[in-house]
Amino acid sequence: MLHTKKLLTLGASSLLSLSLLSSCFISVGTRGSTVYQQERQVSHAMSPTLGGKLFSSAWIQRSAEYKALCQQAYNIATERLLAATSRPLAPGEKRWAIVTDIDETMVDNTANSVYQALRGEDYVQASWDKWCDQADAVALQGAVDFFRRADALGVDIYYISNRNELNRAGTMRNLRALGFPQIDDSHFMLKDKTSDKTARRNKVLETHNILMLLGDNLGDFDHFFDIHDEAVRDQGVMRFAEEFGRRFIVLPNPNYGTWEPAMNGGYIGLTEKDQKLVTKLRTQRK
Template identity: 30%
Template sequence: MKTTINKALATPLLLSCLMLQGTPAQAGQDASPASNLLTSAVAWKQTAAEFEALYYQGFNVARMQLDRALQARKDGDRPLAIISDVDDTVLGSNSYWGYMVNADKEFFDDSAWDKWVADNGPVATPGAVEFLNYAQSKGVEVFYVTSRDQGEKTFEYALANLRKNQLPFADEKHLTVYRDSSNKEPRQTEIAKDYEVVVMLGDNLNDFKRKYYVADVKQRSALMTEDKQQFGRKFILFPNPTDGHWLKAIFGDSEPPATAQNRAKFKAAAGSTAWQPKP
């Protein structure tokens, strides 16, 4: 049976539905958004061959730098080492972000993340195991330095995540976890005293130097440009469009709440450089 709708009522009804869909539930934390800000970024991470290719590219570049360092070694040189971040560098978080989209959550959810980490959700990123095993086969040590906080079992969970994915050097000597800070420089400096650090791996500029941890987009870009010669040489950077300190530069907070005000701020950031068509 074909159902007909009075045309005089259809347009006002449609407009009302659209208005309700786009109206915030409250001034602060919104209910389910009409359009999840994470959708495009997560869809890319989940499906794009280009996303995987960037990881292979990063580890291939790291291997080239490692081979150069091995060839240049002389008797009496300090041993070689690699310093790596963990999350979204050697361990991927796609299943967490898939949950976030399916649950209509935006930005970041600490509670969900903590449960996902404890559930051993992270998986090795494309090319990570192969490259790190290659480094181990050449006598090069790998040190993992990460910032996490899942309570008293934080270190235990992080170690389990590495071991589940059969990453080399998954032990207490080679893993450092900061629970109360995102400043990794103290441990990086300690490692550099005893080893020649060939490359540093990360998905966040702050994984390389603390100076990048600033709440200003232009300042952060300027600081990065100062070190542009290091990228692809000492610093190997992997893609992460879903979270990180780039958000802090926009919002002043690396994990901003999903409010109407923050959505507007995000949109403004996306349109900060925009073509204006001529009339």
């Protein structure tokens, strides 16, 4: 795996200064990629948002705690899977299905987050498309074993992702290489016109009973959580409290999600995002 060295320090400007020094390692690409190779020494001011994403990426890539949380989620999912499949289906009963998100649910994309942060950029579609086509994301702890077991038990797996059709070939190549099962067009439901996954979930329900849903963003479970309102999303956690750890299996993702536009009042540029972040955190302390 290709790594880059860096040290994060707090500069006089109260922004994060970043230098590629010898303090720690964080992945910006894998398998000797030329797309994400960044070996020259860099020093520049960094926004609070991007500095935060570097730090959370380091936690995801380096901490045993993150791996343990992923394994915990997949252990719970395995218990639910074994319980549901312990009896044969009754005549006429729909087959079981598992619906899963892909990014930060099955695979780790922080290498792209780091690459973007080192360039002084937040999410950019063109960079994301290159990353997907590169097919270098790594599997989360416990993910491959869980989905292989579900496949062996005769459960259908539907990959409902907001990657778009341009990303299909690279995504399928990546997941096959990692050993995930049922990687074919009939089990892939990518984003078409909307990021709302309700219609795609309902399509699965036409022929299957959904045993569980896995995701890192609460919109992976119900459209209720797609709203850009923090208070309403918090209310939703209480509304669906009984589902978490049962039908809804949540994977940790501190890097991005609908919580960002909910906090910021929509999708905004990096400069405004930085300003809102600092303001909200200062207000929280009072």
